[in-house]
Amino acid sequence: MSLNEILNSLEKSWQRDDILLKIKNGFGTDTIVNEFLAKNEMQIKELNTLLSPEDIDLLNQVEQLTTCESKLINKIKDLNYLENNKKNHIINQKKIMLSNKVTSKRISSFMINWSNKVVVISLITISAIALSKQAWA
Numbered sequence: 001m002s003l004n005e006i007l008n009s010l011e012k013s014w015q016r017d018d019i020l021l022k023i024k025n026g027f028g029t030d031t032i033v034n035e036f037l038a039k040n041e042m043q044i045k046e047l048n049t050l051l052s053p054e055d056i057d058l059l060n061q062v063e064q065l066t067t068c069e070s071k072l073i074n075k076i077k078d079l080n081y082l083e084n085n086k087k088n089h090i091i092n093q094k095k096i097m098l099s100n101k102v103t104s105k106r107i108s109s110f111m112i113n114w115s116n117k118v119v120v121i122s123l124i125t126i127s128a129i130a131l132s133k134q135a136w137a
Contacts, residue, residue: 002050006046010043010044013036
């Protein structure tokens, strides 16, 4: 088999949609890779014999590219996580501020009602005292 035929055959065996489906179904990455290696053992051995030093350098570069993409994905996930945390923190702060406003409104409402009652009771008491003084005088 030629190098191109082996690579095409291996590419057909490594269908990304199938791999994603396996990951969604709970298969670990090591299990998926080991299964692929077992299924394609003969082709992989033949591929290794056909690879030149330049091809191995190219594989190393592709590996570095994949590592770089993986790091980028992790950074994006981290940024998304931080962004969600910031949003949740802001929402929680707004809830606390709203709660504080509601509490202060309740307190001020209580104080207004309470002070109104105190004023009314005080006026009634003063009026009662004044009337009783007039009655005794």
